[in-house]
Amino acid sequence: MNNTPLVQLENVSRIYQQGKLQVAAVTDFSLEVQCGEFSVLCGPSGSGKTTILNLIGALDEPSQGRVLLEGRDLAQLGRSDLARLRRDRIGFVFQSYNLNPVLTACENAEFVLALQNIPHAQRRQRVMAVLAEVGMAELAERRPDELSGGQQQRVAIARAIVSRPAIVLADEPTANVDSATAAAILELMERLNHEQGVTFLFSTHDQRVMDRAHRLIHLRDGRLERDEVRG
């Protein structure tokens, strides 16, 4: 059995330049995430949650330290390799859904599969199954502007999981939805984690999300404050 952690952050720092000012978003941060985890990065605004998700998701580069995904150092990969890695191994759920406005829910959900050149029929079958899973099968042909915030977030989740990535990174997935929708979305993610073994790493300061997490990684001022594993 391969014991390599799914995600490894080794003494990672991320410093942004704002004019003449240097702002440390993350400082000397280390973390390991194993397959099948349902973990949450939590902490107040500005604590570095989103920055860490961006670093793991190969959207950003650390100023210091190393980020490894399935044992591969992201700093060693070129632009095209990183694009392939994001396409095949990572699923993203953004706070503001970020669906493509000209594509239907179904087309949005199959976006990554299309990039993977999976044949249309097979793609459609998989997407419809996932849309059914997230309760969006009947609204598959609607465009984002015809869907509510919660419905859009479900489509975004479908898009993130349909390609069966190694990890789903979800940045404040419940921030822009009402509590009933938030509960439904969390239940859905929990079920996907439990039934399909999808690894989830959230950033949130929503207590409802934290209550469901198996592991809470507390951050403060860009540093690890506490790593709490629950039963």
Added chain:
Amino acid sequence: MQIVFFALRNFNRARTRTWITVGAMAFACAIMIFYASLLEGWLAGMEKNAVGMDLGEFQIHGRGYRADPDLYKIITEEGGVLAQLDRQGFVAAPRLHASGLAAAGNASSGIELRGVDLVREGLVTALNQHVWQGQWLAENDQAGVVVGRKLARILGLAVGDEVVVVAQAADGSTANELFRVRGILKSVSEGVDRSGFLMTAATFRRLMIVPQGVQQIVVKRQVPSENLDQATSRLSRLLPNYEVRNWRQLQPVLARLFEMSDISLVIMLLITYAAVGILTLNALLMSVFERIPEFGVMKALGFSPWGLFAMIVVESMLQVTVAVVLAVAVGLPLSFYFSHHPIDFSGFVQSSSTIAGIAFDPKWYCVVTVNSVVLPILFLYLVAGLAILYPALKAAMLKPLAAIYHR
């Protein structure tokens, strides 16, 4: 295929902007197709006047005649030469030339006497159909002559008027005879307009005492698609004792003018499309910049930099293709219409205006050629392709995170 799918979906996204851009490109392309067809028509008219009325495609002279035209430098075996040309698939007409003086009333003017073979001339040139007033020459009217338009004006001649010709005949005697104007030509060329004095070959031989031989044989290809230079070489090999020149060699200025016309078309295309290019660039830049966060998300989901570049290029080419379809749908019928209904500039242009000594028809027809349609289309693709490079490269080089949070 996915790139084409995404490009298709994005095509109709900002409808007003897309259709304004497409409309501008289509308008410019349609105008350029029409302009190119008009230019082709104008050049074809010039070539027809130069080659089809007077020069012929080739001219054959005795050695030294062109450098020093002389009544005695003749092609003596014209019958044999004509038969050879006929056998080799050329159409040929002999001409006799001499200089003289014409007088009518108190006016006089130097003239270029031309003896014409009425049967053969009509096979090589369309001069016999280019009569402005009166009629073309006739074998049974030995006193009838056809004169150039300017010459008629200089001498104050009208159809039916008498005109006296004085020249030195081949035997050294003075040739002197009274003729009657049978016809006045439309504008042909500066030379024919100003001094053309045409009569039948028989009349010429009698007047100038030239019982045999001709000064010039005008030749036309039977197969117009045969390469001009190759046909010239073929003629030269066939008639090694004579000077053979094609019309481009006879009228180098005109030939250069025709060559330059392609360059002028390209310059017009560049000028017109420069404006379209700026409009296209502006629209494409707007289209790219307003979608930067979306591109960021696409990249975050795994869209490769070059995939994004290709998608933007395909989007742009899709717009150009729609513009081309519209341009062809408008420009081609417009050009075909004006190929049958000429634009008449008679009111603005003198009836005998010439360029490089060749008269041009004040009625401009369009001539639709592959060149007149394909060149404007290719240029549109080229200009739009260049215009899209910067925005497409910019999008390709975006860092996903910076793009997602771009405001």
